[in-house]
Amino acid sequence: MDALNNFFFIALPYIAFVVFLIGTIFKYRLQKFKFSSLSSQFLEGKKLFWGSVPFHWGLMILFFGHLFAFLIPKSIILWNSEPLRLLFLEISSFIAAICVFVGLILLYIRRLTDERIRMVTTKMDIFIELLLLFIIFTGMYTAVFYRWGSTWFASVISPYLKSVFRLSPEISAVSAMPIMFKLHIIGAYLLILMTPFTRLVHFLVYPLNYLWKPYQQVIWNWNKRKVRSPKTPWSIHRPKNN
Amino acid sequence: MDVRSQISMVFHLDKCIGCHTCSIACKNIWTDRKGAEYMWWNNVETKPGTGYPTKWEDQEIYKGGWEKNMGKIRLKGAGKAKGLLNIFHNPHLPVIDDYYEPFTYKYLNLIESPEEDTQVTARPVSMITGKPIDIKMGPNWDDDLSGTPDYARNDPNFKNLSAGEQEAMFQLERMAMFYLPRICNHCLNPACVGSCPSRAIYKRGEDGVVLINQNVCRAWRMCVTACPYKKSYYNWGTGKSEKCILCYPRLESGQAPACMHSCVGRIRYLGVMLYDASQIEAVANSDDEDLIKRQMDMILDPFDPKVIASAKKNGIADSTLKAAQDSPTYKFVKEWGMALPLHPEFRTMPMLFYVPPLLPVMATLSNNDVESQKDTLNPISKFWERATKYDASMDNIFGTVDDARFPLKYLANLFSNGDEELIKITLKKLMAVRLHRRDVTVGDLSKEMVAESLKEVGLDTEMADAIYYLTSLAKFDDRFVIPAAHREQAIEMTEFTGDRKGDAGFGFTEHPARGL
Numbered sequence: 001m002d003a004l005n006n007f008f009f010i011a012l013p014y015i016a017f018v019v020f021l022i023g024t025i026f027k028y029r030l031q032k033f034k035f036s037s038l039s040s041q042f043l044e045g046k047k048l049f050w051g052s053v054p055f056h057w058g059l060m061i062l063f064f065g066h067l068f069a070f071l072i073p074k075s076i077i078l079w080n081s082e083p084l085r086l087l088f089l090e091i092s093s094f095i096a097a098i099c100v101f102v103g104l105i106l107l108y109i110r111r112l113t114d115e116r117i118r119m120v121t122t123k124m125d126i127f128i129e130l131l132l133l134f135i136i137f138t139g140m141y142t143a144v145f146y147r148w149g150s151t152w153f154a155s156v157i158s159p160y161l162k163s164v165f166r167l168s169p170e171i172s173a174v175s176a177m178p179i180m181f182k183l184h185i186i187g188a189y190l191l192i193l194m195t196p197f198t199r200l201v202h203f204l205v206y207p208l209n210y211l212w213k214p215y216q217q218v219i220w221n222w223n224k225r226k227v228r229s230p231k232t233p234w235s236i237h238r239p240k241n242n
Numbered sequence: 243m244d245v246r247s248q249i250s251m252v253f254h255l256d257k258c259i260g261c262h263t264c265s266i267a268c269k270n271i272w273t274d275r276k277g278a279e280y281m282w283w284n285n286v287e288t289k290p291g292t293g294y295p296t297k298w299e300d301q302e303i304y305k306g307g308w309e310k311n312m313g314k315i316r317l318k319g320a321g322k323a324k325g326l327l328n329i330f331h332n333p334h335l336p337v338i339d340d341y342y343e344p345f346t347y348k349y350l351n352l353i354e355s356p357e358e359d360t361q362v363t364a365r366p367v368s369m370i371t372g373k374p375i376d377i378k379m380g381p382n383w384d385d386d387l388s389g390t391p392d393y394a395r396n397d398p399n400f401k402n403l404s405a406g407e408q409e410a411m412f413q414l415e416r417m418a419m420f421y422l423p424r425i426c427n428h429c430l431n432p433a434c435v436g437s438c439p440s441r442a443i444y445k446r447g448e449d450g451v452v453l454i455n456q457n458v459c460r461a462w463r464m465c466v467t468a469c470p471y472k473k474s475y476y477n478w479g480t481g482k483s484e485k486c487i488l489c490y491p492r493l494e495s496g497q498a499p500a501c502m503h504s505c506v507g508r509i510r511y512l513g514v515m516l517y518d519a520s521q522i523e524a525v526a527n528s529d530d531e532d533l534i535k536r537q538m539d540m541i542l543d544p545f546d547p548k549v550i551a552s553a554k555k556n557g558i559a560d561s562t563l564k565a566a567q568d569s570p571t572y573k574f575v576k577e578w579g580m581a582l583p584l585h586p587e588f589r590t591m592p593m594l595f596y597v598p599p600l601l602p603v604m605a606t607l608s609n610n611d612v613e614s615q616k617d618t619l620n621p622i623s624k625f626w627e628r629a630t631k632y633d634a635s636m637d638n639i640f641g642t643v644d645d646a647r648f649p650l651k652y653l654a655n656l657f658s659n660g661d662e663e664l665i666k667i668t669l670k671k672l673m674a675v676r677l678h679r680r681d682v683t684v685g686d687l688s689k690e691m692v693a694e695s696l697k698e699v700g701l702d703t704e705m706a707d708a709i710y711y712l713t714s715l716a717k718f719d720d721r722f723v724i725p726a727a728h729r730e731q732a733i734e735m736t737e738f739t740g741d742r743k744g745d746a747g748f749g750f751t752e753h754p755a756r757g758l
Contacts, residue, residue, distance in 0.1 A: 030752065031752055031757075032457035032458070032752075033456060033457055033480075033482070033752055033754050033755070033757075034755065034756070034757030034758070035457075035460065035757065036459070036460050036461045036480075036481040036482060036757050037460055037461045037462065037481070038461055038481035038756070038757055039461040039462075039463055039476075039481065040478070041331065041332060041335055041337070041463065042335065042336075042337055042338055042463065042466075042476045042478050043337065043338055043370070043478050044337065045331075045335060045337045048331055049331045049333075052330045052331050053330050053331050055330075056330040057330070115371045115373065116338075116370050116371055118371075119370055119371055119372075120478060120479070120756075122758050124758040125758075197758055198758055199757055199758060201757075202460060202461075205440065205460055206329075207326070207329075207439035207440045207441075207460070207462065208326075209441075210322060210325065210326065210438075210439040210440070210441065211322055211326070213441055215317075215435070215436035216431070216432075216435055216436060216445070216522070217435055217441055217443070217444040217445065218444065218445045218446070218447050219444045219445070219446060219447060220446070220447030220448065221446070221447070221448055221727075
């Protein structure tokens with residue numbers, strides 16, 4: 001059992017993060033063409049709405065909730081000191097989880113039943129959808145049966161995750177957790193591990209910079225206005241359009 | 243003044259015979275790939291008709307282009323807030339059924355089938371799923387079907403025509419149509435560029451060609467919505483958007499794009515125009531009725547020494563300036579004022595201009611003295627009792643423009659944002675040139691009438707001859723004046739060529755395969 005715990009909570013996170021880092025950077029630098037959200041809305045748009053919208057928005061809430069509890073656990077504990085606020089946080093997170101769960105199931109059904117969508121479905125898409133379903137299911141199970149997750153995540157799991165990042169993993173707390181919750185964490189590590197090999201990379205390039213860029217964009221192969229002056233030093237750089 | 247050069251185009255619609263050779267030339271070179279089968283970067287539509295994708299001009303459906311709101315323009319269906327909020331599901335994205343489901347036929351059945359009592363058929367199969375389908379639509383499904391209820395009557399350009407005017411267009415013997423070939427307009431204020439959240443789309447500084455960087459596109463699909471001409475297409479196979487590239491590898495080496503090179507009717511002209519880039523925003527924001535005029539004013543005279551001086555300051559090459567001076571498009575658009583942009587109200591400032599068609603407007607039915615004709619006919623020839631004829635005679639020719647069988651309002655909805663006067667003066671110019679040439683070659687018109695008609699539209703005989711030459715006699719090098727790119731100055735030429743050798747083509751250093 002100790003060996004398993006050591007593997008899943010010490011070895012796996014490091015493997016996952018290293019593969020994630022190297023894999024995404026490699027893919028971004030050398031396989032840019034494969035960096036895409038691979039939207040299938042063009043082939044089928046109506047069923048997608050009921051799956052994609054609750055799934056993505058719910059996932060965003062959950063992702064930032066987890067991130068927040070990991071980075072500033074004290075704020076969550078403080079917030080939860082009032083029972084009403086605790087209930088509010090738990091219920092709203094659970095609703096987000098239901099959105100993700102239902103959305104994902106609808107997306108999965110769409111992917112399997114729509115003939116056109118099946119043509120753009122890879123094995124990796126199926127794998128990643130099943131993995132996500134598994135993670136969300138175990139997370140919801142934990143939220144229902146081991147109350148109240150938001151509080152003990154902040155007080156028990158955040159220190160464990162931080163210890164992983166500090167390169168001195170402390171797994172005694174996490175080893176004592178119920179199996180469903182352990183599966184939730186393992187699933188999350190697997191997801192991180194698989195990210196560079198799947199379409200999930202698109203969440204890394206969410207185009208926030210669009211907000212402050214001007215609408216029009218002109219690119220010169222050779223902007224003569226800029227390089228004509230003999231005073232400017234000579235430099236060779238790739239044009240941005242290649 | 244910020245002078246830039248732009249490769250611009252003119253399509254002379256009177257000369258288009260609707261043969262689709264341009265479409266095929268383009269398809270064979272660029273879009274004959276998986277995921278791109280449904281794309282027609284160049285397509286030819288019959289007008290009146292619904293076009294491809296169906297009713298693309300109706301921006302209440304597709305929400306393309308810019309709209310003016312509180313004095314400022316913004317994207318109608320995309321943009322910063324709308325684009326990012328709708329990124330998980332774009333409510334205005336056309337789906338493949340709005341274009342058509344690409345298909346092929348199982349030709350192998352014809353060869354491999356065993357002997358049977360019934361005729362063997364090659365069933366149509368979908369090029370997406372590979373399964374047999376019933377073909378519902380194609381890229382030119384309404385070809386030549388003007389007047390039909392399903393297509394012509396659903397043309398979005400009829401929106402402000404009265405029922406009577408519409409009916410007049412669909413009477414069996416008055417019915418008229420023309421062809422509208424379309425490619426990407428390579429706009430000065432492109433909506434696709436503005437809508438791209440990952441900034442993958444850009445306008446090239448040197449020649450104004452609008453391109454999508456395939457390595458930066460992330461399939462957020464906003465350009466498909468934003469382009470009001472629906473000339474940005476989503477490749478469902480690779481998960482990247484694609485569009486007409488104006489055959490830039492050909493342009494760079496001084497060759498005409500494939501669609502233009504192959505044009506049977508020789509309707510296409512391509513040349514450089516210089517324009518003042520500092521005015522783009524102001525012109526895009528101008529009032530509806532000024533849009534065309536201000537866009538024309540933005541195009542600069544390549545002979546003006548001041549323009550030449552600031553063009554040189556901006557690094558525009560002498561060869562490009564020379565091409566701008568010889569440009570056939572500059573002549574059609576600015577000098578002669580005979581070409582108009584398609585749907586200027588979308589405010590993208592398209593740089594593809596159309597010479598509106600005269601023929602469907604001009605010819606009318608008139609009474610004919612059949613009895614006198616009867617005697618002149620060969621006894622075996624068929625004699626038609628109907629006392630009408632298709633009249634394209636030259637008597638009172640300007641009268642036929644005013645009394646056109648094709649409501650000018652329809653053409654105005656297409657080419658001049660509803661300004662019928664602009665269409666009328668353009669058509670009268672076309673007519674005046676014809677009168678002048680008829681006077682020269684046949685000589686049966688009164689000299690005064692010909693001179694007067696030329697004067698009325700502000701042409702002289704020299705200009706009329708030049709128009710005639712460029713319209714009817716122009717050789718390949720007159721129609722396409724393309725300065726080859728100065729590749730020796732392009733930055734990629736300073737790189738080690740071994741880096742690029744053996745790669746997958748233009749700008750690619752990896753095999754363009756779909757991500758997982």
